Amino acid sequence: MPVHNADIAGVFDEIADLLEIQEANPFRVRAYRNAARTVENLSLELAGAVGSGQRLPKLPGIGADLAAKIEEIVRTGTCGLLVRLRKELPAGVTELLRVPGLGPKRVKALYRDLAVKTLPQLLRAAEQGRVRELQGFGPARETQIADAVKRQLSKARRFKLAVATQYARPFADYLRGVRGVDRVEVAGSYRRMRDTVGDLDILVTAKAAEAVMTRFAAYPEVAETLAKGETRASVLLRSGLQVDLRVVDPDCFGAALHYFTGSKAHNVAVRRMAQRKGLKISEYGVFRGSRRIAGETEESVYAAVGLPWIAPELREDRGELEAAARGELPKLVELGDLTGDLHVHTKASDGHDTVRDMALAAKAHGFAYLAITDHSQQQRVAHGLDATRLAKQIGEIDRLNGELGGITLLKGAEVDILDDGALDLPDSILGKLDVVVAAVHSRFDLPRARQTARILKALDHPLVNVLAHPTGRLIEEREPYDVDMARIVRRARERGVLLEVNAQPSRLDLTDVHCRMAKDEGALVSLDSDAHSVHDLDDLRFGIGQARRGWLEARDVANTRPLKELRALLERRRAGKRTA
């Protein structure tokens, strides 16, 4: 049973939860939480490093003790401290901490005085009116807890970025229309382009805060007002999405935007830097003593601690502060850098539009080329193409290329990687294509060794140019298949195969962490829409978000190059030469 970084992070998080309920030293708790975030965000697979007998690299917030615990978790799957803590506290009690409004103190009281250990037990106790009797609780809290538990038991907690966008834009526009409102920015994980968003954080500058708060709560989609103060408010939309509003002075807009954008880990690290310089940073600005020295813009906040402005997508405390201090921040790839798209579908398989329509849409996007990559024959439900139909499409593309101006169509296919790693179409037809995109669409359940070997074999096939959606995850729907990404990334680099950043909102695969892994390894990526209609080309911005979160620059993304250079790259692969 392989131990992933996420598993290690999970053990540390659970230890932190249990220690918290035991009211251990809060800084010790924080140490475990920090370590969990560090491990989770790491592009290096720790299990691999430990397994091969390497010494763990020095990681921030992980000293001798936690390093030893990581090795223990990799070897045994768990850790002695966790086992002991689980004996001291009832299993599952940590899930109570996930209920908004419940922290360690209240959870401890619930479990000690009411023997409440699970969410259903908590709901029952609240409905029976037993919770209000406890010290520090009351009728209002009891109702709030019951509602929160019901939500917790029924609702998914995070929204895909693309879904959150559909709520964020109209709400922000509504607020812009409120009298007296000047600036409106959606901050938080939305601004950082995280693949999922837990809630929306909206920041507003306005003359009369009071009026804004009232109009905010009156937004037609609001189901419930969770909190409402003078400058802060929270509402729950009917969709279940929570939206937080903060009204600030223009003078401290930059400080507030920085604070509200997060991530929390990034903010904490920046404040710590400020503290060392004798400064204090809050959402109201940067202060020396009681004097505000910066805060009108984000640039001024960073400048106060001696740093250049850092793009929101990088603000995860994954080394961006150190890079900024060294003047080595990446020049992140932008949507406008893309010169084309190497993965789209048409009516021939499961797309909605014709080859011609897709070509015109790509041209309208300013692209110089577009690869048509319909599914291969194994994908029956998607009307995948066999060699005969694909040959016919090749002819169609040749004709269109003679006819259309300003855009070049590349002949391609998204070929299934079969169970044994072979491809779903014969080389005789694949050899006639400009670009072969290979993908796993079946047998997601293979054990790690076989799944990895299957994909490595496909990477070794000399005609394969791109590995599509390399982990196969569907956000909030399907876990990634169990593969050794470190080996796949390395092999892709050795073979000159591009790793895809699939921009479909449900995929975003490679993830940000894997983008970083690819960059560190020197593997090139291809940032593709996987469009099934002309509208889906707009999804590329979400892929760009992941790429930027993974520190990718234009030079790390193959399809930022002029067509001529890209063609050379694709053909060099097929000539069997390794890329640098």
Next chain:
DNA sequence: GCCGTTTTCGGCCCGACTGTTTTCAGTCG
């Protein structure tokens, strides 16, 4: 439990909001 241009001990980010507290603790972001 980590960490070091106030260092090997003594710190560890900061402020708003809620409910129950009768002056503030707990929680959240």
